Amino acid sequence: IAEKGESLRGVPQVSYEDIGGMSDEIRKVREMIELPMRHPEIFEKLGVEAPKGVLLYGVPGTGKTLLAKAVANETNAHFISISGPEIMSKFYGESEARLREIFKEAKEKAPSIIFVDEIDSIAPKREEVTGEVERRVVSQMLSLMDGLEGRGKVIVIAATNRPNALDPALRRPGRFDREIEIKVPDKKGRLEILLIHTRNMPLHEDINLEKIAGSSHGYVGADLEYLCKEAAMKCLRRLLPEINLSDEKIPPETLDKLIVNAEDYQL
Ligand code: ATP
Numbered sequence: 001i002a003e004k005g006e007s008l009r010g011v012p013q014v015s016y017e018d019i020g021g022m023s024d025e026i027r028k029v030r031e032m033i034e035l036p037m038r039h040p041e042i043f044e045k046l047g048v049e050a051p052k053g054v055l056l057y058g059v060p061g062t063g064k065t066l067l068a069k070a071v072a073n074e075t076n077a078h079f080i081s082i083s084g085p086e087i088m089s090k091f092y093g094e095s096e097a098r099l100r101e102i103f104k105e106a107k108e109k110a111p112s113i114i115f116v117d118e119i120d121s122i123a124p125k126r127e128e129v130t131g132e133v134e135r136r137v138v139s140q141m142l143s144l145m146d147g148l149e150g151r152g153k154v155i156v157i158a159a160t161n162r163p164n165a166l167d168p169a170l171r172r173p174g175r176f177d178r179e180i181e182i183k184v185p186d187k188k189g190r191l192e193i194l195l196i197h198t199r200n201m202p203l204h205e206d207i208n209l210e211k212i213a214g215s216s217h218g219y220v221g222a223d224l225e226y227l228c229k230e231a232a233m234k235c236l237r238r239l240l241p242e243i244n245l246s247d248e249k250i251p252p253e254t255l256d257k258l259i260v261n262a263e264d265y266q267l
Contacts, residue, residue: 009080009105012069019066020196020221021189028180029054029071036152037075037111049150051178055119055171057163058182061222064159067182068115071157078109084121088137095133096140103144103154110153119158120165138167145175184220187213193221197228204261216267231264238264 016026036043036050043050056064065081072079080102091098106112116122122137148154158176160166170176185193191213198209216224239257243250 009078011076012073012079014066014069014073016070016074018196019063019070020192020194021185022063022067022182025067025180025182026070029067030074032178032180033071033113033155033157034075037077037155040152043152049174050152051155052145052148052150052174053156053158053170053176053178055163055166055176055179056157056159056182057161057179059184059220060161061220062182062184063221064182065115065117066221068113068157068159072113072115075111075113077155078106078112079115080106080112081115081117084116084118087122088134092133095137099137099140099144103147106154112154114154114156116156116158118160119170120160120162138169142169142175150174184218187217190216190219190224193224194228197225198260201228201232202259204259206262207260207265208262212265212267227265227267231260234264235260 019026032051032054040050056067058064068081069079071077082102087095087098102114106114122134122141145156148156156176158170163179171179191210194209194213212227216227219227235258239254242254242257
């Protein structure tokens with residue numbers, strides 16, 4: 001698994017079933033991205049360009065990256081993930097060349113999805129941009145997007161927590177002209193996310209996920225995932241005294257005791 005901010009390429013292993021509380025967003029993404037990728041002929045017949053760029057916005061940890069990966073997987077598209085800060089710092093001095101390479105790779109391996117996380121750090125409003133380098137990177141990004149054919153072969157998905165901090169030039173027609181808000185999940189959404197992150201966990205019958213969903217107001221997907229992992233770790237710690245590290249194999253009767261219970265799930 002790539003570290004956050006590290007480039008990631010290939011077809012991701014995430015599907016829509018791995019995303020909770022986002023049925024509206026998934027429907028929009030299917031219409032805006034999957035449809036043109038699978039059936040460019042519809043757009044050709046209508047005489048309109050397929051979208052080239054879609055902006056996902058919402059607070060961190062709500063699943064923007066997850067959604068982008070799932071679309072790439074469902075459309076069997078080549079997925080290239082980059083992050084704004086990575087482009088600006090890791091490739092400092094070569095940022096524009098790096099962007100050109102990424103777009104070239106995307107065209108060669110099409111259908112492709114380029115995912116740009118934290119795009120606001122590449123393309124903040126120009127009045128906020130101080131350096132010449134940043135200005136050149138923004139221009140390069142815009143011209144690369146303008147150079148895409150708009151036939152659904154290469155689609156750029158960008159994510160940001162601060163949509164209003166973006167250079168408005170990026171949101172003009174033919175660029176990121178579609179937007180999807182990724183909301184903080186409601187109770188039903190939180191329950192769906194909890195069900196996803198506990199599907200491979202042995203849960204005691206005293207656990208009431210609906211109750212946990214009800215009392216975790218404000219938790220986003222990443223928080224709920226963390227909560228589930230922590231519960232598993234608490235369960236493990238409880239049993240640790242019974243585990244003999246030098247045993248070649250943990251006895252099945254000990255493994256059977258690894259059951260996450262309601263106490264492990266403390267909000
Ligand atoms: P950031 O803005 O910090 O990049 P993000 O919105 O892209 O955040 P992700 O990186 O997709 O969020 O989410 C982090 C992790 O949290 C995911 O890998 C996933 O395990 C979990 N997660 C987040 N949202 C959801 C969700 N809606 N359903 C299931 N899991 C989720």
